[in-house]
Every structure is written in structure tokens, then in C-alpha cells.
Amino acid sequence: MRDFLKALPKAELHLHIEGTLEPELMLTLADRNGVHLSYDSVGAIRAAYDFSDLQSFLDLYYQGMSVLRTAQDFEDLAMDYFRRAAAEGVVHVEMHVDPQAHLARGIELATVMEGLGRARRRAERELDLSSALILAFLRDRPAEEALDLLERAAPYWETLDAVGLDSAELGHPPAKFAEAFQRARSLGLARVAHAGEEGPPDYILEALDVLDVCRIDHGVRCLEDPTLVERLREEAMVLTVCPLSNLRLRVVERLEDHPLPAMLDAGLNITLNSDDPAYFGGGLLDNYIACRRAFGWSREVFLALAGNAIEAAFMDEGRRAELRDRLAACR
Numbered sequence: 130m131r132d133f134l135k136a137l138p139k140a141e142l143h144l145h146i147e148g149t150l151e152p153e154l155m156l157t158l159a160d161r162n163g164v165h166l167s168y169d170s171v172g173a174i175r176a177a178y179d180f181s182d183l184q185s186f187l188d189l190y191y192q193g194m195s196v197l198r199t200a201q202d203f204e205d206l207a208m209d210y211f212r213r214a215a216a217e218g219v220v221h222v223e224m225h226v227d228p229q230a231h232l233a234r235g236i237e238l239a240t241v242m243e244g245l246g247r248a249r250r251r252a253e254r255e256l257d258l259s260s261a262l263i264l265a266f267l268r269d270r271p272a273e274e275a276l277d278l279l280e281r282a283a284p285y286w287e288t289l290d291a292v293g294l295d296s297a298e299l300g301h302p303p304a305k306f307a308e309a310f311q312r313a314r315s316l317g318l319a320r321v322a323h324a325g326e327e328g329p330p331d332y333i334l335e336a337l338d339v340l341d342v343c344r345i346d347h348g349v350r351c352l353e354d355p356t357l358v359e360r361l362r363e364e365a366m367v368l369t370v371c372p373l374s375n376l377r378l379r380v381v382e383r384l385e386d387h388p389l390p391a392m393l394d395a396g397l398n399i400t401l402n403s404d405d406p407a408y409f410g411g412g413l414l415d416n417y418i419a420c421r422r423a424f425g426w427s428r429e430v431f432l433a434l435a436g437n438a439i440e441a442a443f444m445d446e447g448r449r450a451e452l453r454d455r456l457a458a459c460r
């Protein structure tokens with residue numbers, strides 16, 4: 130089964146590029162840039178990754194990215210991840226990037242975007258890995274800052290596929306960002322938002338109605354509202370679910386208790402994703418394998434899930450047709 134899951138052409142639709150920073154690279158970059166870390170070994174860093182909730186993770190996530198300073202660092206970060214992803218059968222990656230977290234520590238938007246842009250072009254050429262870029266707004270920062278970021282990103286609008294909404298969810302409902310999402314829409318950008326990870330089902334509803342999103346990131350709390358589930362099913366709304374993330378952030382205590390099987394039974398349009406693989410104990414293949422262990426799903430289920438991701442991806446139709454064929458060859 131592992132070989133089958135590895136060979137599936139997998140598309141990763143929910144990934145934070147800063148969440149791919151492995152402890153080894155964190156130490157290398159800290160050394161290269163003279164950044165002081167409170168850890169001196171890979172073991173010490175990994176030992177700190179014992180999270181109690183989303184906020185306890187975010188605190189370390191924002192701390193970890195302090196080693197990223199130059200365009201070369203962002204290129205190395207993304208290439209390091211792209212190589213690992215390609216080796217586990219990932220063929221397409223859609224990455225969120227959190228520029229506000231970098232601007233706040235004096236790193237220019239150009240530094241971030243140029244480094245990531247170089248890595249994306251190299252991945253296409255060297256690894257046959259296609260990608261999309263999602264400009265994420267930090268929901269625990271002021272709404273005006275999100276609008277300002279979107280305007281500052283004008284030189285890069287062409288390279289963006291969507292805007293997203295991430296960071297601390299509770300107390301920061303989607304409607305706070307109505308204006309920034311409206312502006313993104315007017316620019317022809319797609320919209321996605323984290324909702325229903327820790328936040329209530331109402332946040333999912335608001336993301337649909339106010340932000341006009343085409344995908345909900347996480348969405349696992351939707352089952353608490355049967356009317357919402359029915360709507361998500363009718364609209365075939367894509368949910369980018371991240372099982373190992375939910376486990377490590379204690380959304381569920383055991384993977385066996387995860388709502389994924391119930392979400393599938395409800396007829397929802399599910400995709401599997403890794404969120405922040407360096408922090409949550411595995412990449413996309415590990416998430417597929419963990420689901421096989423926890424739920425005993427058949428090959429047909431994984432073929433369907435991999436297919437959902439290919440259909441929902443921001444990619445040109447030529448690439449989609451190619452990946453559909455590659456998936457069909459796995460049957």
C-alpha cells in the first residue's frame with residue numbers, strides 16, 4: 130500500500146511554505162545569518178514541537194522563520210521542501226506565504242517573492258513540479274494591513290493565484306477581511322480561507338458568504354452544523370483537510386477520532402494535505418499513510434481523494450489533463 134500511495138500523483142493544496150522549514154535548515158540559516166536561536170541542536174528543536182493548540186504552534190512557527198533573511202534563504206527553503214515533496218510523489222504544490230510576518234521583522238516583500246519565484250521556476254524545470262502561490266493575510270493583524278499588503282504586492286499580482294487567510298482563528302472571524310477579499314476578487318484572484326480549524330462552523334459560513342472563497346482550509350468543525358454540511362455538499366465545496374496537523378494541534382486526540390470518515394460519508398469534497406510538514410511530523414505521503422493506518426481506507430478512496438485535489442488545483446488545463454492521465458494509470 131505504501132508503494133501505491135507513494136506512486137499516486139499527489140497535489141498539495143494546503144501548505145505554508147514557512148512551515149516546511151526543517152530543523153536542519155533552520156540551524157544552517159541561523160549560522161549563515163548570525164541569528165541567535167534558543168536551541169543548539171536538531172533534537173532540541175524537535176523536542177520543543179509539543180503543541181497544545183494552534184497558538185502554541187504559531188508562537189514557534191513565527192520564531193522559527195526569524196532565520197529567513199535573504200532571497201537566497203527563501204529559495205533554499207522552498208527548494209529543500211520541493212525536493213522532499215517530489216521524492217514522495219507530490220506533483221503540484223500550492224503554497225501559502227505569510228509576508229506580514231516577514232515585513233514585521235524588516236524583510237522586504239521583494240526578498241520573499243523573488244526567492245520563492247526562483248525556487249518555483251527551478252522546481253518546474255528540475256523536478257517537473259508545478260506550483261501555485263497564495264498570498265495569505267494574517268487574521269490576527271489589522272484588516273487595513275491586509276489591504277496594504279495586497280497593494281504592495283502589485284508587482285507580483287501576475288505570479289499569484291489566490292489570497293488566503295491564516296494564523297490565530299478564534300476571535301478573528303472572516304468578515305473582518307471583507308474589503309481585502311473584495312479587492313482580491315476585483316483583481317481576478319481566487320480566494321481561500323482557513324475556517325473551522327479551531328473556530329466555529331459560523332466562520333465557515335462567513336468565509337463562503339462574505340469572502341466568496343472557492344475552498345475552505347481545514348473546515349473540520351463543519352459537522353457540528355448539518356445545514357452547513359448540506360450546503361458544502363451541494364456546492365461541492367473543496368475542503369483542504371490536514372490530518373496530522375489536526376492531531377499535533379490537538380483538534381483531535383487520536384487520528385482514529387478524526388471526523389474525516391464522517392466527512393466522506395456526508396459526501397463532502399475532501400482533499401488531504403500537510404499544512405506545516407516540518408512541524409507536524411510528516412509530508413503529504415505521511416498524511417496519506419496515517420489515514421490508511423487510522424481508517425483502513427481502500428485504494429479507491431485514495432484514488433478519489435488524489436483526484437479531488439487535481440480537480441481543485443489552480444493549474445492550467447494542460448497540466449490537469451496530464452495529471453488526470455497519470456492518476457488513471459494508477460488504477
Ligand SMILES: Nc1ncnc2[nH]cnc12
Nearest residue numbers: 145295296297323404405
Ligand atoms: N494550521 C494553521 N492554521 C492557521 N494558520 C497557520 N499558519 C501556519 N499554519 C497554520
Ligand SMILES: [Zn+2]
Nearest residue numbers: 295323346404
Ligand atoms: Zn494551514
